[in-house]
Each structure stands twice: as C-alpha cells, then as structure tokens.
Amino acid sequence: MGSNPDWVVGLLHISLDLTTVERFRVGYLDIKETIMIEFTVKDMSCGHCVGAVTKTLQSVDPQAKVEVDLASKKVKVESTQDRAKLADALTEAGYPPA
Numbered sequence: 001m002g003s004n005p006d007w008v009v010g011l012l013h014i015s016l017d018l019t020t021v022e023r024f025r026v027g028y029l030d031i032k033e034t035i036m037i038e039f040t041v042k043d044m045s046c047g048h049c050v051g052a053v054t055k056t057l058q059s060v061d062p063q064a065k066v067e068v069d070l071a072s073k074k075v076k077v078e079s080t081q082d083r084a085k086l087a088d089a090l091t092e093a094g095y096p097p098a
C-alpha cells in the first residue's frame with residue numbers, strides 16, 4: 001500500500017472524462033427546445049391505432065408527450081424532434097399524417 005499505482009490514476013481520469021461527457025450531453029439535451037406539433041392522422045380508427053401511433057412517436061423520441069383525440073383524428077405531440085422526422089415515422093408505420 002502507498003501512493004496509487006498508475007493504473008488507478010488512469011481509471012480516475014477515465015471516469016472523470018465520462019462524467020464530463022455525460023454532463024455535456026445532458027446539458028445539450030436540456031437546451032434542445034421542446035416544440036408542440038399537431039398532426040391529423042386520418043387512418044386512426046380505434047384504440048389499437050392510438051397505441052400504435054403513440055408507440056411510433058415515442059420510438060423517435062422516448063420523452064415525447066403524445067395526446068390523441070380519436071374523434072377528430074388529431075395527434076398532439078410535445079417533442080424535441082422535428083416535425084418531418086415524426087411524420088416520416090408515422091408514414092412508415094402506416095399512419096401517414098395529412
């Protein structure tokens with residue numbers, strides 16, 4: 001026992017670096033603006049569709065808040081992702097937005 005061997009010092013350096021990277025990443029996500037997007041999805045007809053649409057949107061952005069009004073076929077999404085990306089995912093899933 002005595003002063004830390006080189007490999008311990010090396011490990012400490014690595015973990016410090018990861019913390020820095022993580023903090024940067026979180027900070028970056030935090031400043032990403034959440035936008036409110038509205039789609040009309042005509043092909044939604046039942047609860048299954050609502051589930052599929054919600055799942056599809058959250059596969060693009062797991063933090064997305066999704067609100068569906070089946071009667072008016074409107075989907076409201078609060079997301080940091082842009083509209084085109086979410087629309088593409090919906091189209092691919094078989095629910096093209098109008």
Ligand SMILES: [Cu+2]
Nearest residue numbers: 045046048049
């Ligand atoms: Cu359905």
